[in-house]
Amino acid sequence: MTASDVERLARAGLSRLAEPGDETAWALVQVLGAVGALELIRSNRPAPRKLSFAVARQLAGLGEGPSSERPGAEGLLSDELAYHPELAGFMPHLGRGLQRWRPRVPDLNPERDLATVARFGGRLVIPGDDEWPERLRDLGPTEPLALWVRGAPSLSDAVRESVALVGSRHASAYGRALAADWAYGLVDRGYCVVSGGAYGIDAQAHVGALNVGESAGVPTVSFLAGGIDRFYPGGNTSLFDQILENGLIVAEAAPGCSPRKFRFLLRNRLIAASSRATVVIEAGWRSGALNTAHQAAELMRPVGAVPGSVFAATSAGCHRLLREACAICVTDISELVELAGPLTVTAPAAPAMLPFEAAAERRASDALLPADARLLDALPVRQYVDVTALQKSAGMSLTEVRSGLSRLELAELAARAGTGWRRTTRR
Amino acid sequence: MTASDVERLARAGLSRLAEPGDETAWALVQVLGAVGALELIRSNRPAPRKLSFAVARQLAGLGEGPSSERPGAEGLLSDELAYHPELAGFMPHLGRGLQRWRPRVPDLNPERDLATVARFGGRLVIPGDDEWPERLRDLGPTEPLALWVRGAPSLSDAVRESVALVGSRHASAYGRALAADWAYGLVDRGYCVVSGGAYGIDAQAHVGALNVGESAGVPTVSFLAGGIDRFYPGGNTSLFDQILENGLIVAEAAPGCSPRKFRFLLRNRLIAASSRATVVIEAGWRSGALNTAHQAAELMRPVGAVPGSVFAATSAGCHRLLREACAICVTDISELVELAGPLTVTAPAAPAMLPFEAAAERRASDALLPADARLLDALPVRQYVDVTALQKSAGMSLTEVRSGLSRLELAELAARAGTGWRRTTRR
Structure with missing residues (x-):
């Protein structure tokens, strides 16, 4: 030994x-x-x-x-x-x-526990192992003594580029769709999706991650509150089986332990600590996902929350996080990626990211000087006006009007006929 | 003279x-x-x-x-x-x-302008007048030289307890309903609703404010971008007529001026500066309401934004404000009132405010010590267990289990029968 x-x-x-x-x-x-x-x-x-x-x-x-x-x-x-x-x-x-x-x-019978887990193809990962995730050290005195792990990949490799997507069990169609879509988008871009294996948002996040199929990296990691030999909730058993094909299932509690309420709260700290960022997709006012978000914030990890209707109880917790300034408002996959930060290792075939501002429609008139915008404003579309009329109407000096008109003409925003000027219909 | x-x-x-x-x-x-x-x-x-x-x-x-x-x-x-x-x-x-x-x-013919406005029952309000709003001084070199005002109430009295509700012309049913509801709620509580008289959110805010009916205060003030003799947009003419019954219509531009784009932007600064707080109900990515919000933020006024579906283009601007940390997330009337702050003069018949946290459902188990919550977690509901079994199962010492059980019993969360204990079904 x-x-x-x-x-x-x-x-x-x-x-x-x-x-x-x-x-x-x-x-x-x-x-x-x-x-x-x-x-x-x-x-x-x-x-x-x-x-x-x-x-x-x-x-x-x-x-x-x-x-x-x-x-x-x-x-x-x-x-x-x-x-x-x-x-x-x-x-x-x-x-x-x-x-x-x-x-x-x-x-106590640790030999038996190790043997039990080995039968499931599992192992005990301890600090000092290559696959012990560095980020867990940030937990200080609550750093786990060991983690029980099932699945082939290295735990530390899996969570290196991970984003936690969490939320309520009682999720709406809105939250479920977002969880699956964004999980897919993250894995497609080379990230790994961490979640807790619960019904609702957690399950949809795992499912979306797995949907990418033949991924180069580890699609998803599920942290359980009970033992890794006890899939909880039972209704997600086939999902857990699928996760094990390319991903990992991890627990801090010893094999056979039941998932109790306080173990869920302590499990949440592992989701928060092991991930680069934590995003709450949907959460009620009292959702456990808020606890994960707060733990992530305490660890100085970026936290995101997804807005929704003010009438949706399923978004009340997300709005609470936004109000507390605990979370950044995240509305699409590019904002999610911005929150998580770029990959530290280049992912194969990662699609080019659009910058955040690309979502904004751009117009030729956006680039104008304020004075030119004002002049453009005063230019009629349907008739031609002369410079003197324009000068009065815009409340600008002759010099300003003349130089402004020539800039607007260059930008194809103003057109002249003889001594008259009008706005072009092009925007 | x-x-x-x-x-x-x-x-x-x-x-x-x-x-x-x-x-x-x-x-x-x-x-x-x-x-x-x-x-x-x-x-x-x-x-x-x-x-x-x-x-x-x-x-x-x-x-x-x-x-x-x-x-x-x-x-x-x-x-x-x-x-x-x-x-x-x-x-x-x-x-x-x-x-x-x-x-x-x-x-130029200022006598004629004053006469024109007087025919409409209007007046010119200038700095030094009792009804000149103090808050406009915060604008510094862009403080207006004068304001054209229609309506009976004093402008400064009207805006003293005002909240600006602004948003897109192209509003959804969601935003329109919120604007009207919250405007009603604000006026009902003694605030005045300031807006810009545009279609969509602005109009709904004015309408909701007017719906309160026989109000003790001024329900609403509308700041126009053009002259106060030109109601713009024309489709809101009957709304403007209703506003004039108890409220005010205000413009910085001289009578007869048309509402040009840059005048809208400058008008927005008056909405932002004259109100205690500015809330954007709905706004597209490029909405002018974002400009009002930014001007309010620059003046250090509280700014709110209402979240909505990430799929709604009508909420994209609100989410942008939340992401920029320019605005606080506001989801109901009590949060709106919290943002605006309490009334400085007591409003007649103002309903008692619920504290922000009252929205949260409370449970007896919320007040428990962490150790007691853990003990409660370990207590079965359907059968009685003795203290030794409980001690092992909860991972707590005998002393902790005994003192915890007596506290849980007092809180009616645990019940005993002989030497056995179980959880009560009461939550």
């Missing part, structure tokens, strides 16, 4: 004992390593004060303490507590953590 | 000679007063260098120069030009202004 295998086995065990996002477990692993952490939890020993202190330092964001390794450390601990009074609040955390984790020790 | 009448007559004349928003005319009036300015324009004298300099100082935002009144001023002017090189660019402005204004002098 290699060192890495020992580490992986220990993290498999910790993934079973600690709930997703357990910051104390993360802190304990920072101090003792995964193997040492698991050993302590299994041992039934009380938490030594020195260790509680080191964990508290991690939780307070103070990093490794210089004092804990020195002789006579107990006295130094008291000194540091006086110096960093906020540490006192974190001191009981390790003890409480042990109380949370130890009831699950009797059921 | 009182001094004020002389001033009013001079400003009536200037309003005929200079186009709306002519900064040089404004600067000349700052230096010579309206009477002196009109006299100079009528005189056919060339612009004295000292006067060009004083006008340039005004245009450069330097105010009145100390040097211009002193003996030997010519030498001092050269010194100041060296000190403020930006003044040189403004030096020719007065000369050019005279060239613009003088061709219209032969047709």
Whole structure:
């Protein structure tokens, strides 16, 4: 058994004992390593004060303490507590953590969990692995201890150019169509679509991504709230099977875990953290998708929200994000791509992007100087007027009128006949 | 003739000679007063260098120069030009202004204009009048020299609590319904609706405001781009007649002036400047309503935009404002009122405002501590479980489970039978 295998086995065990996002477990692993952490939890020993202190330092964001390794450390601990009074609040955390984790020790069998997942063609990915996504480090103390992954591609490669498309389960036809269309458009341009596998917007995003077919990259990644051996919701089972053909299914919770409400919220942080940008297609006022958006915003990731009718309850959450200035308004695929930013590696056969402003219709009169626009305004279409009349009517000087008319003539916006001028019908 | 009448007559004349928003005319009036300015324009004298300099100082935002009144001023002017090189660019402005204004002098007859407007029951309102709106001062050098007004109420009283509702002429049923509904809601709450009298959104806003009927305040004010004796567009003539019953019709352009394109843009600044807030209900990508919104934003007035379907061309301009972070997303009347701010004078019979968050449905479980929410999550609904099972399943310590259960029981979210616990079905 290699060192890495020992580490992986220990993290498999910790993934079973600690709930997703357990910051104390993360802190304990920072101090003792995964193997040492698991050993302590299994041992039934009380938490030594020195260790509680080191964990508290991690939780307070103070990093490794210089004092804990020195002789006579107990006295130094008291000194540091006086110096960093906020540490006192974190001191009981390790003890409480042990109380949370130890009831699950009797059921612990990480070898069995790894074997179960291997039977499904899955694996446990841990920090330090090549396929561990860099972006997850931004989560700090809620960075997962490990991720259970099914599907062939490398997880880090898959999410490198990913955009999260999320939204309500109770989606309207409008939101469902947009989710599928834009997911297709993203994958077609070389991005990967990350979502949560739920009914409604999530499912449509996965479906749209898969519709691209023979894609060069990984079309889609689904982060589940329960174990990767339990497809939830069951009605999306065939969708999950399709995702596994070219994409990935990922979970933080150990195999067999049921998807509970708080696990959904913690799962959302993985969707937000692993993606370059997060876009909420449709969301009710209380939708969980808003939680994903807020987590993305906290991680300083670009967040988008799609507007809709003010009468649609399914868009109320999106409008809330826009009002909170948490999200950018996104109305088409080019704005979505602008939000996500350009691909860092060139995608094969990516269609040329139209710039944002290309959507605007352009007219010859747009490029005019303000004075010329005003002169043009004063020019009649149906009859010719002379320069003096024009000068009065436009309220401009003779010089301005003359030079303006010659510019308008060049632009084919004004035409002359003798001493008279009129506007051309060309716009 | 009182001094004020002389001033009013001079400003009536200037309003005929200079186009709306002519900064040089404004600067000349700052230096010579309206009477002196009109006299100079009528005189056919060339612009004295000292006067060009004083006008340039005004245009450069330097105010009145100390040097211009002193003996030997010519030498001092050269010194100041060296000190403020930006003044040189403004030096020719007065000369050019005279060239613009003088061709219209032969047709000038301010007594006739005032008489024409008086026949319509109108008047000329000038700065210094009680009914001159304070907010227009924010326009600086584009503050109008005077405004032609029809209707009985005081202009300043009318716009004190006003909200501008603007949008496209080519409006959809969605935008038209919103404009009328929200205008009604605003007037019902004691606000006044300002708009531009155009077809589409503007007209619906005026109509909705008038629908309130016997209102204590002024329901609506319409700013026209042409003269107040020319209702434009003609199809809204009966609407304008209704507006005149309790509201106001206002124009900067002199009587008889036609509504040209650039006058619309300059009219928009008056809508933006006179209102507390400006909301774009619907606007295409190139709509003039976007110009009003941008002018309001430049004046630091709150700007709102109403979202709509991403497929609706009539909402593209609103989404553009949201993307530019120029506007706040507004989806109902309470958000509109929040944007405008509370009334400064108490309106009679104003309905109690619901706070913004009242729209959110509330549940007993919302107020829970995170740990209790997690415990509730782990509680089954259909069967009773004991504390030990619950402890494992929730991943919490015994103490946490026990104290959490007693809190959930108090909140009637958990029920016990013997040593077992389950979730209540009440939410």
